[in-house]
Structures are given as structure tokens and as C-alpha cells.
Amino acid sequence: MELEIDTPRWALPLLQPARYKGVWGGRASGKSHVMAENLVEAMVMDADLRAVCIREVQKSLKFSAKQLVEDKIKAMGVGHLFDVQAVEIKRKGGAGVCIFQGMQDHTADSIKSLEGFRIAWIEEAQALSDKSLRLLRPTMRAPGAEIWASWNPDQPDDAIDKFLRGQKPPEGAIVLRANWQDNPWLPDEIKAEIAHDWAGDPETYAHVWLGEYNTRSEAQIFAGRYKVDEFEPGDDWDGPYFGADWGFAQDPTILVKCWVMPDGRVAVEKESGKVGLDIDKTGDLWGQDIPEAQRATIRADSARPETISYMQRHGWKGITGVDKWKGSVEDGVEWLRTKGLLIHPRCQRAQREARLYRYKVNKAGDVLAQIEDAENHIWDAVRYALAPLIRARSQPETKTTTVVGMY
Structure with missing residues (x-):
């Protein structure tokens, strides 16, 4: 099956295989949309692919990426390949599944349930604790398994920043920056919000829209x-x-x-x-x-x-x-x-x-x-x-x- 996906130029490196893929920057850059599209594409190409979308704390699915993934499935015209259920999304024609979990709910024993998964997408990764990151990394041990992260930076000592943007990031990691200027589909309403902060509140502009530390x-x-x-x-x-x-x-x-x-x-x-x-x-x-x-x-x-x-x-x-x-x-x-x-x-x-x-x-x-x-x-x-x-x-x-x- 062939898919035609409009991909912004900055995101092209993410199409290559890598153990770690990270995208950081300000809001309205389209980071989450790119990650969700790549996830759906991977599940389309491999009917047995198991993926997990992770947040540090997830008290309800409404705070997860589930709705965004569902929207991408519809927008890409591949709804006939998926069975969208209340708490997970299953791939028809195979054993593939996408689940949504909070890392704070996991222990050293319970995290083992993810050992066969091949994609873990950490959304809002700036909130991920060091403990959670240390639990997740060795758990994703299937051949070719990848860990993705998308985040709006908060502090330089946040676990994901130290790991992927520190002095010694993992060898071969693909780590990109994306901001609103990189989004070719940015609506005029958001441009007006950005202009307002740029003119009147430089600290907010730098942190929210450019991904600078708070x-x-x-x-x-x-x-x-x-x-x-x-x-x-x-x-x-x-x-x-x-x-x-x-x-x-x-x-x-x-x-x-x-x-x-x-x-x-x-x-x-x-x-x-x-x-x-x-x-x-x-x-x-x-x-x-x-x-x-x-x-x-x-x-x-x-x-x-x-x-x-x-x-x-x-x-x-x-x-x-x-x-x-x-x-x-x-x-x-x-x-x-x-x-x-x-x-x-x-x-x-x-x-x-x-x-x-x-x-x-x-x-x-x-x-x-x-x-x-x-x-x-x-x-x-x-x-x-x-x-x-x-x-x-x-x-x-x-x-x-x-x-x-x-x-």
C-alpha cells in the first residue's frame, strides 16, 4: 500500500531508522502531528507492529495522544485497516496494537509488559522523570525497537534534555528542533498569538514559541x-x-x-x-x-x-x-x-x-x-x-x- 504524506522538510531525518528519535522546540511547530503520522504509517506498513504512547502521568485517555492518532488514521484514509477501541487501537489483519499509558503507573515488574513493543513514543517528554526513563530504555529490547520523544523544553536538568541534548547524547540518535517558523500549515490565528507575545512578553515568546528553557x-x-x-x-x-x-x-x-x-x-x-x-x-x-x-x-x-x-x-x-x-x-x-x-x-x-x-x-x-x-x-x-x-x-x-x- 502506498501512502502520500505531506512531511515538513525538517522532519525528513525522522524517516530513517534510529534507536532514539527526538523532536524539541516551541508550540505550533507540528511536532506531535509528525510523530502521530509516522506512527500510523509504521503500523500500516507492519500489521504486527506493537506501539505504546507514553506520558509521565496519564489519568485519562483524554490527556493522551489517542485522539490525535485517531485523527491521523482518518486523515490518511486508512481507517479500514484499524479497529479503534475504547482504550487501544488494533491493527486489522495482524497482531499490531497501539496502547496509551502513564509511566508513573509502572513498576520494575509491570514495565516488562512492554518488552515486545517496537515503538515507544513519549509525548510531553519534558515531564518524564529520570526514574521513568531508566525503566523504559532497557524494556524496549525487541530487535529494531525505537524510542521517540517530542517535547517543549522546560529546564536543562529535565531527564529527556540531559539524555538527548546533553554533552553525550546516544550515538546515532536523531534529535531535531522544530518551531512555529517550520510549520508550513500554521493558521493565522496562531500567528496572531505569536506576534502578540513577541511584541509584549519576550520571556513567554522564547519559552512557549521557540522552545527555550523556562x-x-x-x-x-x-x-x-x-x-x-x-x-x-x-x-x-x-x-x-x-x-x-x-x-x-x-x-x-x-x-x-x-x-x-x-x-x-x-x-x-x-x-x-x-x-x-x-x-x-x-x-x-x-x-x-x-x-x-x-x-x-x-x-x-x-x-x-x-x-x-x-x-x-x-x-x-x-x-x-x-x-x-x-x-x-x-x-x-x-x-x-x-x-x-x-x-x-x-x-x-x-x-x-x-x-x-x-x-x-x-x-x-x-x-x-x-x-x-x-x-x-x-x-x-x-x-x-x-x-x-x-x-x-x-x-x-x-x-x-x-x-x-x-x-
Whole structure:
């Protein structure tokens, strides 16, 4: 039997055999639809295939993928090959079956009932516990057995993320990312929802629609204090200001161009840089991304005078080491928080660091006054660029009082 299935380009690698197949990303990407279609296709091609659709907790079939699988069976025109029952879907003409279960209902003994199954699809896999994953993996031991996972990431220490997106994923695993931009059939209603979050709530947009980790917490330094939107600097904007932060082997070397808007907000217009950028390549990259900076004053981290000297000798004469003072980091961060931020959509690193820059949290979950020295390269560069304005605000001029006495 031949099936014609419209498959988005990103999903083509999933058609190859692999022990582990994972798809992660934001909502409205079509991940679950692709997995359900692939499952139905596999059962059509093999009448004896046994498959299980798994969630960590499944109190009712209405919270399972059963309805989606049923919908795909109808849409693909293969209903005559299946017997859709109340709690499972059987394949006519063979011993094939698709069942729907919650992993929390299983023990080390009960999980053995799945030993003959050849496909296990974990839906909402971000909720799967480490214990459940350790129970499932050795149970899927039939020749050619595959474990599929689809999920919207929540935290980097979730079991499925550590397993399939960690430093050492299983050899041969197919792990793909899919977001709303990859869905060619996205309805206009969802596009409107996405546009709303993109403009008004960057944290929600990144987590829900792009599959970024959920970072919303009281520890976020710029939570609720920045917006991502396109802009053109006006004649009444103060600037531009340029700032640079020097990187190392694992940190980016950064150049930013920013402005102060009439309402006081700081607008980040352009960014340039990358991790592992050699000093002799820095000028070329900056000149390509922000050519106007080469003729301007650039305030840079003064901790690297040899780098500043090199750049000055190679055509970037306006670079100067920024004056620092005790508490300059804290003063700068508070100044930026008070002013608020507008980030141009092309500044991808600025958007990421605006979400992830945070205060330290102790083991009890208390947010501390100390700032984590991470995800801060853009904001260090912005602080350097605007250092004179920040210092003028945070270090008021000392007044001298003359006392007239009698001698």
C-alpha cells in the first residue's frame, strides 16, 4: 500500500531508522502531528507492529495522544485497516496494537509488559522523570525497537534534555528542533498569538514559541524591563554609543551600538561578535557588522590594555579603556533596570542575555543581591558604552561646605 504524506522538510531525518528519535522546540511547530503520522504509517506498513504512547502521568485517555492518532488514521484514509477501541487501537489483519499509558503507573515488574513493543513514543517528554526513563530504555529490547520523544523544553536538568541534548547524547540518535517558523500549515490565528507575545512578553515568546528553557523567575535581572521590537533611531535620540567586551576561549568578544531614547530607555540597535574570535579577526567582523563604529569612540573593558592597544594600531583608534569604579557593575545594572531596554530583533544575543542574566540564588531558593557572572557579555558592553551617563547618575558630585568660625 502506498501512502502520500505531506512531511515538513525538517522532519525528513525522522524517516530513517534510529534507536532514539527526538523532536524539541516551541508550540505550533507540528511536532506531535509528525510523530502521530509516522506512527500510523509504521503500523500500516507492519500489521504486527506493537506501539505504546507514553506520558509521565496519564489519568485519562483524554490527556493522551489517542485522539490525535485517531485523527491521523482518518486523515490518511486508512481507517479500514484499524479497529479503534475504547482504550487501544488494533491493527486489522495482524497482531499490531497501539496502547496509551502513564509511566508513573509502572513498576520494575509491570514495565516488562512492554518488552515486545517496537515503538515507544513519549509525548510531553519534558515531564518524564529520570526514574521513568531508566525503566523504559532497557524494556524496549525487541530487535529494531525505537524510542521517540517530542517535547517543549522546560529546564536543562529535565531527564529527556540531559539524555538527548546533553554533552553525550546516544550515538546515532536523531534529535531535531522544530518551531512555529517550520510549520508550513500554521493558521493565522496562531500567528496572531505569536506576534502578540513577541511584541509584549519576550520571556513567554522564547519559552512557549521557540522552545527555550523556562527562565521566568524573580532572579531574572531584566524580567519585565525589556521589549523586543524593530525601531529606527530618531533625531532626538541621544547617541549612538559604542561599547566592547573582550572574550576568551569560551566567552564572546562583543561590540554593541546603543542609544538613549527620549523616554530614557536604552535601545540596543546592533551587536557583533562571537566565541573564540581571534584578535586579528576582530576588526574584520566588527567592520562588517557595525562599520560606523570604526570612526567612533568605543569604550571597552580596560582589563585588557594589550587588546585595546592592538585594535588602536590596526585601524580602531577610537577604542579606549573605560573608567571603572567600586560597584560599577551593580550601579550599571540598576541604571539599566530603571531605564528599561528596547532590543532590535536582529540582536539575538542581547535577547538571550536579557532573559538569562540573573541574580544568584542560594540553595534555599532565596534571590541574593549578588549578580551571576554569566550571560552578561552584551550588558557589560552596554555598561561600558554608557559608563559616563551611569556614573553621573550613581556618583553625584560632592558638595563642599565652608564653615566660618572665630579664631
